[in-house]
Amino acid sequence: MTHKIHILLVDDEASLRQPLAEYLIKQGYKVQQASDASVARSLLNAYDFDIILLDIMMPGEDGLSLCRFVTDKTDIPVIFISARTEETERIIGLELGADDYVTKPFSPRELVARIKVVLRRAEKSGTKQISTSGAAYQFSGWTLKCDKRSLIDADGLNISLSTGEYQMLLALVSRAGKVLNRDQLLDITQGREAHAFDRAVDNQISRLRRKIESDPKNPEIIKTVWGGGYVLAGEVKSL
Amino acid sequence: MIRLWPKSLVGQLLLIVALMLLLAQGVNSFLLYRGAQSQNLVEASTSAVSRIAFGQDRQASDRPMRRGAMPAQRWGRLKYSANSAVTEDMQRLPELEMRAGQAFANMGIVFSDIRVTFTRNLTTDMTGHLIGTNRRAWRDNPINRSMGDKRAPPETRGFVIISAQQADGQWISIASVVRERTPLLVRTLLFQTITIYLLMLIPLILLGRYISRPLKSLTAKAHGFQPGETEDLAEQGPPDMRELIRAFNVMSSRVSSMIKEKDVMLGAIGHDLRTPLAALRVRVENVEDDVERERMVAGIEDIDHTLDDILSLARLGRSREQSDPVDIRSLIETIVDEFTDLGHEVHYQRGDKQSALIRETLVRRALRNLIGNAILYGKAADISVEKSGNKLMINVDDDGPGIPEEKIEAMFEPFLRGEASRNRATGGSGLGLTLARAIARDHGGDIILTNREQGGLRATLVLPTG
Numbered sequence A: 001m002t003h004k005i006h007i008l009l010v011d012d013e014a015s016l017r018q019p020l021a022e023y024l025i026k027q028g029y030k031v032q033q034a035s036d037a038s039v040a041r042s043l044l045n046a047y048d049f050d051i052i053l054l055d056i057m058m059p060g061e062d063g064l065s066l067c068r069f070v071t072d073k074t075d076i077p078v079i080f081i082s083a084r085t086e087e088t089e090r091i092i093g094l095e096l097g098a099d100d101y102v103t104k105p106f107s108p109r110e111l112v113a114r115i116k117v118v119l120r121r122a123e124k125s126g127t128k129q130i131s132t133s134g135a136a137y138q139f140s141g142w143t144l145k146c147d148k149r150s151l152i153d154a155d156g157l158n159i160s161l162s163t164g165e166y167q168m169l170l171a172l173v174s175r176a177g178k179v180l181n182r183d184q185l186l187d188i189t190q191g192r193e194a195h196a197f198d199r200a201v202d203n204q205i206s207r208l209r210r211k212i213e214s215d216p217k218n219p220e221i222i223k224t225v226w227g228g229g230y231v232l233a234g235e236v237k238s239l
Numbered sequence B: 001m002i003r004l005w006p007k008s009l010v011g012q013l014l015l016i017v018a019l020m021l022l023l024a025q026g027v028n029s030f031l032l033y034r035g036a037q038s039q040n041l042v043e044a045s046t047s048a049v050s051r052i053a054f055g056q057d058r059q060a061s062d063r064p065m066r067r068g069a070m071p072a073q074r075w076g077r078l079k080y081s082a083n084s085a086v087t088e089d090m091q092r093l094p095e096l097e098m099r100a101g102q103a104f105a106n107m108g109i110v111f112s113d114i115r116v117t118f119t120r121n122l123t124t125d126m127t128g129h130l131i132g133t134n135r136r137a138w139r140d141n142p143i144n145r146s147m148g149d150k151r152a153p154p155e156t157r158g159f160v161i162i163s164a165q166q167a168d169g170q171w172i173s174i175a176s177v178v179r180e181r182t183p184l185l186v187r188t189l190l191f192q193t194i195t196i197y198l199l200m201l202i203p204l205i206l207l208g209r210y211i212s213r214p215l216k217s218l219t220a221k222a223h224g225f226q227p228g229e230t231e232d233l234a235e236q237g238p239p240d241m242r243e244l245i246r247a248f249n250v251m252s253s254r255v256s257s258m259i260k261e262k263d264v265m266l267g268a269i270g271h272d273l274r275t276p277l278a279a280l281r282v283r284v285e286n287v288e289d290d291v292e293r294e295r296m297v298a299g300i301e302d303i304d305h306t307l308d309d310i311l312s313l314a315r316l317g318r319s320r321e322q323s324d325p326v327d328i329r330s331l332i333e334t335i336v337d338e339f340t341d342l343g344h345e346v347h348y349q350r351g352d353k354q355s356a357l358i359r360e361t362l363v364r365r366a367l368r369n370l371i372g373n374a375i376l377y378g379k380a381a382d383i384s385v386e387k388s389g390n391k392l393m394i395n396v397d398d399d400g401p402g403i404p405e406e407k408i409e410a411m412f413e414p415f416l417r418g419e420a421s422r423n424r425a426t427g428g429s430g431l432g433l434t435l436a437r438a439i440a441r442d443h444g445g446d447i448i449l450t451n452r453e454q455g456g457l458r459a460t461l462v463l464p465t466g
Helices: A014-026 A037-046 A063-073 A087-095 A108-125 A163-174 A182-189 A201-212 B009-060 B094-106 B135-140 B142-146 B182-223 B239-284 B290-315 B328-341 B360-377 B432-442
Strands: A006-010 A030-034 A051-055 A078-082 A100-103 A136-139 A142-145 A150-152 A222-225 A229-232 A236-238 B079-081 B113-119 B156-165 B171-179 B324-327 B345-348 B355-358 B380-388 B391-398 B446-451 B457-464
Touching: A006 A014, A006 A037, A014 A030, A014 A108, A014 B239, A030 A037, A037 A063, A051 A063, A051 A108, A063 A078, A078 A108, A100 A108, A108 A182, A136 A163, A142 A163, A163 A182, A163 A201, A163 A229, A182 A201, A182 A229, A201 A222, A201 B328, B009 B094, B009 B156, B009 B171, B009 B182, B094 B113, B094 B156, B182 B239, B239 B290, B290 B432, B324 B328, B324 B360, B328 B345, B328 B360, B328 B380, B328 B391, B345 B360, B355 B360, B355 B457, B360 B380, B360 B391, B360 B432, B360 B457, B432 B446, B432 B457
Parallel strands: A006 A030, A006 A051, A051 A078, A078 A100, B345 B380
Antiparallel strands: A136 A142, A136 A236, A142 A150, A222 A229, B079 B171, B113 B156, B156 B171, B324 B355, B380 B391, B391 B457, B446 B457
């Protein structure tokens, strides 16, 4: 990387914004600070940013609205920083096209790690992650609903998935028939959850198989490709 | 009887009124019956008095009695004897004796003693001296005819015997049939009672409806009370009912505004405490000493978890998450995996598919708290699922020291932990069980703690099946 990565940090709380900006600068980033959405908009016009860190709860225009503006007009990835933790809002944030989400208080090291993952993903695909807003998939009697992040079996029963398992399944289902190696799977799914880094892809897959395969030892849905990785077999209907 | 007792206000009111009416009618008919009885008795004794007076009259006059004019079967023969037909062991009727004496005195006949009694069975010596046996005579009686009573004469109930002592010491006795007139009475009373019922109960039912309809809607409103509801219940029914509804409306709006205030405050606390906490967390990275920094980070995380528990507890029941049928196996596995990833020993053997209608995020949290406790106080957690009726029981067993029986209930109190020391390093906000129980109860279930026979504690999360 020849140029320093340029971050726009939007938060109305100076007590958090300033030390965070200092920390990020120390980590080698270039940081512009905005105390509210209007300042952020003018900075967006003036500079080219690589990534935006955005607080949701701000006086005046809130973070959700600004995020909608950014994702509509630009390709700049967004990471939400919010004090709210209710699951529904987590989903709203991701629905709006934010690339990741951290809740206060967060570990600055983890934030930096996530920034790296989001940037690498944006660089590789050229575009951001596949938009999953409102989508649903049907495969082998299962239904995966993206709006509620729920997996429903043939009897209409919800199957509980961890965030990592959900990401993994979504990656496989949305790219059905395509073999994904471990690196690709890590790339697609990483960054959403703190512990995802430590967790082996194989472990995730075996847990998923336990939940959705009728015989996890002889998987019919998520198949292993020797030397290659994993592939979702069978027909997938996108709803 | 108890099963027939109505549960509604109107039902109870109606039943009580009906019972009281029935009682009043019963007393009424008893009195009427008694009246009729003595009336019959008086009638019978009057006939007997007339017969004796007639006998006396004939005895006094010189005119011989013309045969056939007074047929014996109709009038009966007077019995003349040295002893009274009313013997000492018979119960005398002083009131009738007085009436008879009065009647004789009016006719100018004087007796030295008069005895009257009532008997059900006539003694053989009196059978020939009986009047009123002719049933046609009863029907031909002008009084009965004028009443339009064409019924067959009523049955014999018993006999009145009058015995009068003449001046010479001889007794004149005669028996008279007492008729039973009650059948007519019962029918009249029945008709009366039904009429009163119809007249009283129909307006009572209408009145009851008038009262109970607003009461019902008020009950429904109170049951389904949702804070923040703005629509007032319409005031209807009688004035005191309207007053009650008005008071309820005022109260519910007050409750709503208090809860709204609480939510706003909680949101502010959540935001205003987390932001400085986040700032602190960022600044901690500047601490050079690794050990010191880790300790500070742990402290901040601890505060954050406590804050999270408090906010969850306060927000419970107002969660926007909706209930879904969830396969409990997968839910347990998800939580167990979280713990095994952190290096804890948690066992769960996947069993049959079990469904429960739950808010998944909340139940995950409750289960996480139970397993967290098991690991904190024991070394490992063992999870099993049982189904009993429409209840699903998720047992979390540990191999720790358990809890003294008398302290079990206290474990659910906020900020109380099993150990005496309140050392933060052992983890937990002290809200874990409180929150878990609140979540379980919010789902119509509960948390039950029991000491296991083989040692250790069993925490059971009870959920209704979906």
